[in-house]
Amino acid sequence: MQYTSTRDGQQAVLSSKCLLQGISQDGGLFVPVDFPAVSLEEIAQMQKESYGERAYRILSKYLTDLPEDVLKACIEKAYTKGKFSTPKIAPVRNINDNESVLELWHGPTLAFKDMALQIMPHILVAAKAQEGEKHDILILVATSGDTGKAALEGYANVEGVKIIVFYPNDGVSHMQKLQMTTQEGNNVAVYAVNGNFDDAQTGVKRIFTDAAIINELLAQNVKLSSANSINWGRLVPQIVYYFSAYADLCNSNTIKLGDKINYVIPTGNFGNILAAYYAKQMGLPINKLICASNMNNVLTEFIQTGTYNANRTFYKTISPSMDILISSNLERLLFELYERDATKVNALMANLKEKGSYAIDSEMVSKLNRTFYGGYASEEQTFKTIKDIYDKYGYVMDTHTAVAQSVYDEYLSKTNDKTHTVVVSTASPYKFPSDVVQAIDKVKMPESEAMKVLMRMGCIMPEQLMGLQDKTIRFKEACNKEDMPKVVLSFIK
């Protein structure tokens, strides 16, 4: 399988190269030249398989330059019992006849980013060997909270790799900050950036295309790579669970093989939902992809009107991992919408850079709406949804999942679409305990107390959180966006 860039359709590189490089030199994102087909017969075979075997089926179609035994070893190291608290890895729970929840938070950091970041370091090391790469790899991460910890957890102490995580100073929860700043490992660093997530992300993106910094790093035997969802290595493992959930729904006789389903995805950087779109392109029977946003509803507006406008108030919400105004992965969807016209993508992205906005024409909006529905939830709706679902089904949802649920409820009442629908659950309620408990009990309490209430509600306390309060804080420094290059160079020296 070859990969090309969203800004230069002529490029063609192998997967190892795009994993190592992270982002294309022209500033574009790597995309596969086509989508390998998965037949219904193959999905039927997946029904009998473990998550790891399902992962091999999907990943081997994309990472074609990695030897079979190497890829299998990567999968085995990632999706195992020691790392995930259930052998199903990504279990599906039926809520009622019409709705299921896909739980993507049974990994080490209790959020869906583990699904990709547990395997990505291993495939990166494999790609490095494949390419005969002798430089050390420096991973730069901008995080709105969950990616940071998941990447640190995945990359800590991996040989030949170093990692620096930048998070917005006031944009992450107390628990998230604690998880990151106490990270162990001899190859890691964590910095707060004075600003919001977009500042941190823009700072990281700038470093990736700055020739002076790249050369200075090369002189130190270091090459840059990214763990953000712009890296193909982050996206490709996310395709797997959309197939896996479908196979599980067939197994439980919730649907019949070939039936279409909807997925509702709480969205920020557009990575998770893009992986679902890729699954659809590969042949997974999907009817609608429902894109759920919080008050930062730039994507809702885009899907409804075709105008992407990042010039708007930035809200800090109770679903902070979705507090994003520039959804990088949308560029990959535009590339497909415009039938791989890199010139068109370049023009739109130039508008975004210069004016903070762009618009697609009405024909493209209808094309987009054939697959995508966009909606958003206010903070009150999110709180109310957590309580409603708990009261009705005894099921506790985190704030991000509740945004998705709320948008699904709205979709259902507007369309009366009876297609079986899977709400993608991206975080454990233990990740945002104060807000979850406030939603249900109407009292605001500190995280440690709220966790005890969650335990009384029947949620199992994840081992990963025990003892976090007593860990030593290793990283206390904050920097300005402009100083990020300096920070990177001083870490390497």
Ligand SMILES: *Cc1c(COP(=O)(O)O)cnc(C)c1O
């Ligand atoms: C990252 C994250 C999201 C958003 O996913 P994208 O791939 O950025 O759209 C949603 N929920 C949680 C809990 C997350 O950590």
